[in-house]
Amino acid sequence: MAVIVEAEAPEPAVEMPAVEMPVPEIHVPDDIEAEPMPLPPEPEASIEVEEAAKVEVPSEVPPVPEDIVEEDSALKEMADDGIAVFDGSGLLGTVSYSDPGPERVELRISLWESGEKREAIERAIERYESINGNVDIIPEFIEKSAYWRNVSTDAASGRLADVLEMDRRYLGQFVERGQLLDLSDVFDRLSGYGMPIGMTAPVLAYDESVIESVGIEFPSLLSIEAFIDAARAVYDSTGLKAGTSLGLDLLEAIAFHEGSDIYTEIKEGRTDSSAVFFNLVEDISAYPFLSSAGDWCRFTDATEIGEGDGYARITNDGLIPYALLSISASSRYPEEAAEFISWLVSSKEAQSILRLDFGIPPFRHVDDLVLTPAEKRRFDFISDTEYRQSLSVPPMGNAEIGRILSDYAADVLSGDIDPSAAAALFVDESDDILLRAEGAGM
Amino acid sequence: MKIHLTLERKLSLILLLFFFSMLLVVAILLGMLRSEYDARVYAINDENTRNVMMSADSAFAATMMTGDYIVSDDFFQSTLSSLKDGKGDAAALEGDIRSRLSTMIEPLSYIIDITLMRGSWMVGYGAGLGLSSDSAAEASRIAREAGGAAVWVGSDDGCIYLVRTIRRLEFLSLDELAVLFIRIDATALADSLTAGSPDRVSYLMISNGSRLLYSEYPGSLSHPDASSIGMQIDGRPYFIYRGTLPRSGFDYVDVVLRDSLYDGMVQLVGGAFFLFLVMLLAFLLLLHHIVRRMIARINALREKMDAFEQGGSLEGISSLPGDDEIAQLNDRFDRMAKEYRDVVEDSYSRELMLKDSEIRMLTQQINPHFLYNVLDSIYWMSQKYQADDIAAMSYDLAALFRAAVSAEDLVPVSRELELLESFLGIQRRRFPDSISYSVEADGDSIGALLPKFSLQPLVENAIKHSVEEKGARTDIIVSCRRRGDDIILEVSNTGSAFPDGLADMLRSGMVSSSTQRIGLQNIDERLHLLFGEGHGLEFRNEDGRAIVSFSVPGRYDA
Known part of the structure; x- marks a missing residue:
């Protein structure tokens, strides 16, 4: 099946964010650093990704021996009268059965989505399975707070799901440990380690009715100062x-705003x-109009x-990618996983199910969809x-x-520590973490 | 083709057929029962095996979860990391690990040991690792190849191990902190298969994919591919149970010696069958005895009938006691035979009486008594008057009449010859020189009995037809010979000839109305009456002689 990947993505999505990989030091192929996230092809062009040749179940099933394979002569000495004789601490050998039936492709997918997004994914999976009779997709929805611990344990246990939802904070780690498949292995003209279902952007969402009732003008481009003014009002x-x-x-945003990079600062x-961050935290602690949860924004x-x-x-x-899907390097069915991801991010069918729940899809335009008011807002915002x-x-x-960082921020908020001391301790400990992380696994 | 069998043989054949039919039916029934019973025992045992294996499956799954827990648990991650990195008090950390493992093992009875190993370093809790260092190294190698996934290996001491590497999760380092061995005692599992039936002989094998985890399987048995109810191995029937455990994915094969499941059932069925055979045999013997008795009674009845048919006596064989149908038949036969006898005897005696009266009447045609007395007087008078001829003639005549009035019917041949002498004495005096007479007699025929006055009329007849009618001389020869059991008597004479067909004429009664040859007819009838149809007068003319002969059975006075 050739999947048409249409390049005529909505305007803003034409240029994908280049995701820089951490500087690889060991075991990481050179191309990690250079490879961007899977990008949509050039505008106006339409390409066909020939996948059929690659999405093939291995045709050759290993021959199944008919007879028992006994490697342990102790077995042969067992008495005929049914009493098993165990004589030592050696390992038992192997045995072979004739069998198995036609192979079904079973794809596990780990996700942290919940609510409407989870339901949308489930519907899409159901649809995909109905089209592909030989494929079973088993979604494992894990709560976000436990997600990385679970996935890490899976990785350590050699049973990583075939498809993983990734985010940029962990992507590097998994690539570094060789846990993810380079997509160029399964896609022609695509490379990188993750394929986003959609592109989205950070936003401050607020209740319009509250702002209207207060009678202020909320800025469309938010600065810290503007935010504090509005919150106070x-x-x-x-x-x-x-x-x-x-x-x-x-x-990260503060450092970026200052033309710096927080990790470089930590290493140096x-x-x-x-310091700016913790001072801000201290300031906020003094403002009664701010809370971690928030009543209106x-x-x-x-x-x-939302509407x-x-x-x-x-x-x-x-722009940031939403629901970055990666294929595990240990997947038994990388081609099938790629085909599923391809269908999810590029097919009209998937799009009609997922709509704009995951942002604007990078490989499809959404002209066909009749957007709800909320979707229209999302579309407009992301497009801009x-x-x-x-x-x-x-x-x-x-x-x-x-x-x-969260721990120290909480300490500063509660006044247990002053911002400068918090900043110093934070940088010191973070440096230690980075050093350990770099040295880990050696 | 008709085969004629006696009643006894027929009944024996029926009994034999009945016996073998019963045996056949019982054998078929037993076969069907056996087959049905097999199916049920197989199903029940299947259920039992499945249940035990399911609980084992739960244990395997729980062990898997224990492994997952240890691998992902912060405590183990941090203590093992510290131990590997050489941080902290190693002895204290190991103590912590042991106490943590102890709290994990204790609630799980099937796990008998958990050991963590890295190189030569090892810490654990429980019954001990139970693997040789080579085996442990081999298991570690297999676990490493699995990339952190749990692998299962079986040891030949009946234990199953979950082995997996514990890899560092921090920063997804994935460096190996230790190899985890969780040891399960699978012999307890196999024992629980036989818990309900201690005689059960079975071979359990558990495998994970191609890896053998547990095997009681003797090498001499071939390996079954599928569940089966009647697999023959070395000539013995086995139940084969093969299945896959849903949670662990393990395959199991339980090969059960069928007969071992039956406990005492085989003996019970065998005993019942034996008892049945004995009872059937006893029943048949009893039946046979009854039939024999019945047939003996029928035979007795038949013998009686045979005897009756041959006119023998029924006394002594007529006792058939009881009141069954045969006895009733016997009684009826007895009554019938008696009635028949009565009728026969009655008519026979009447006929005899009739014949006797006829004979009496015939013999009384000669009125002897009066004549005898007269002749006696004549004799004595002629003696007185010295008339010798008259005396001799009257003497002979008296002798004849004396014989005629004597009571006996049968007389010896010698006596009859004496009578004949008296008769000829008279006739010679009547026709001097006209009659010559001789007797030829066997020594042993002379005493034989014959009817009185059976020869005299023949001689009289010869004289009458030759001398009296033609005035011719006659030569008379009387012969008396034994031939076989019979005595042949013959009178031949010259001077006359018998007409042709005289015998037939006598028997058809054509001469009886005239006085001619009446004497001959009398003799003929008497012979028939006394000795039966085969005895009678025969006439022939031969060499110028008229010959008349008859035979009598060679009987003698006692």
Whole structure:
């Protein structure tokens, strides 16, 4: 089956973000650094990805011996009267049965999606299975908080799912450990390690009715200052608190905004961006109109924009891939996995099921869809988002750094530690993590 | 072709056929029962095996989960990482590991040991690893090849091991922290298969893909491919149960010696069959005895009938006791025979009486008594008057009449010859020189009995037809000879001839109305009456002599 991958993606999606891989030091093929995420082909061009030749179940089934294969002579000495004689600590040998029936392709897919996104994926899988009678797709939906631990354990146990939902924070780690398949192995003219179902963008989504009732103009391009002004105004008028996002994303954004890179700063022992972050945290702790959850607004991505939501672009943030799908290097059915992913990201059928729940699909245009108001907002917002080259894949250990960042932020918020000390400790420990992460596995 | 069999043989044949039919029916029934019973025992045992294997499957799955837990658990990750990296107090860390393992093992009875191994370093809790260092190294190698996945290996001490590498999860380093061995005692599992029936002889084999985990299988048995109810191995029937466990994916084959499942059933069925045979045999013997008795009674009846048919006595064989149908038949036959005898005897005696009266009447045609007395007087008078001829004639005549009035019917030949002498004495005086007479007699025929006055009328007849009618001389010869059992008496004379067909004329009664030859007819009838149809007068003319002869049975006075 030749899958037509249409290049006429919606305008903004034409340029995909280049995802930089961490600098590989060991066991990582050279091309990791250079290879971008799977990109849609050039605009206006339509290419055919010939997959049929590759999506073949191995035709040759190993011959099945008829007779028992006994390697242990002890077995032969067993008494005829039914009493088994166990005589030592050697291992038993092997045995062969004649069998098995026609092979069914079983694909496991690990995802952290929930709610509507999970249901959409399930419907898509159901549809795909109905088209491909010999394929069983077993989705494993894992709660986001436990997702990486589970997937890591799967990797350590040699039973990684065939298809994994990845994000940029962990992608490097998995590529580095050779857990993911280079997509060029299964796709012609495509390379990289993950294929996004859709492209989205960070956003501050807010309740339009609240802003309207307060009677202020919410900026469409958000700065920290503008956000604080608006939050104060809403609080003064209604008593509702604004939500915050004091995570690694913010710290990365601060560093990026300053023309720096937080991981470089950590390696160099500099606390520039970290200090700004923790000072901001301290400031926020003083503001009564902010809370971590938020009553009327939340930092999220464009796929979460709902009906009645206003949205503001966060300064300097560009397109990000949503639901990056990777194929495990240990998959028994890489071609079938690739075919499924290809169908999911490029087929009209999948698109009619997934719609814009996962952002704008990079390999399809959505002209056929009649959009709901909420979808229209998502579409408009993502369409207007620029693609930025600079968004990088963070180095291994970034997830652990994110965890200690949250810990220190909580300490600063509660006043247990002052921002500068927090920044120093954070950078010191993060450096240790990066060193360990780089040295890990050696 | 008709085969004639006696009643006894027929009944014996029927009994024999009945016996073998019963045997056949019982054998077929037993066969069907056996087949049905087999199917049920097979199904029940299948269920039992499946249940035991399912609980084993749960144990395997739980072991798998234990392995997963250890691999992903922060405690093991951090302590093993510290031990590998040489951080912290190794002894204390090992102690922590042991105590953690102990809390994990204790609730799981089937897991008898958990050991963590890295190179020569080893820590564990339980019954011990139970593998030689070579085997442990081999198992570790297999686990490493599996890339962290759990592998299962079986040892030849009846234990099954889950082996997997514990790899560092931090930063997805995936370097090996230790090799985990979880040891399961599978012999307990096999024992639980025979828990219900201690006599059960079975060989259990568990495999995972191509890897053999547990085997009681003797090398001499060929390897079954599928479940089967009647597989013959070395001439013995086996039940084969093969299945795949749903959770662990393990395959199992349980080969059960069929007869071992029957416990005492074989003896029970054998005993019942033997008892049946004995009872059937006893029944047949009893039946045979009854039939024999019945047939003996029928035979007795038949013998009686034979005897009756041959006119013998029925006394002594007429006792058939009981009141069954045969006895009734016997009684009826007895009554019938008696009635028949009565009728026959009655008519026979009446006929005899009739014949006797006829004979009496015939013999009384000569009125002897009066004549005898007269002749006696004449004799004495002629003696007185010395008339010798008259005296002699009257003497002879008296002798004749004396004989005629004597009571006996049968007299010896010698006596008859004496009578004849008296008769000829008279006739010679009547016709002097006209009659010559001689007797030829066998010594042993002289005492034989013959009817009185059976020769005299023949001689009288000869004289009458030659001397009296023609005035011719006659030569008379009386012969008396034994031939076989009979005595042949013959009178021949010259001077006359018998007419042709005289015998027939006598028997048809054509001469009886005239006085001619009446004497001959009398003799003929008497001979018939006394000795039967084969005895009578025969006439012929030969060499100028008229010959008349008859025979009598050679009987003698006692």
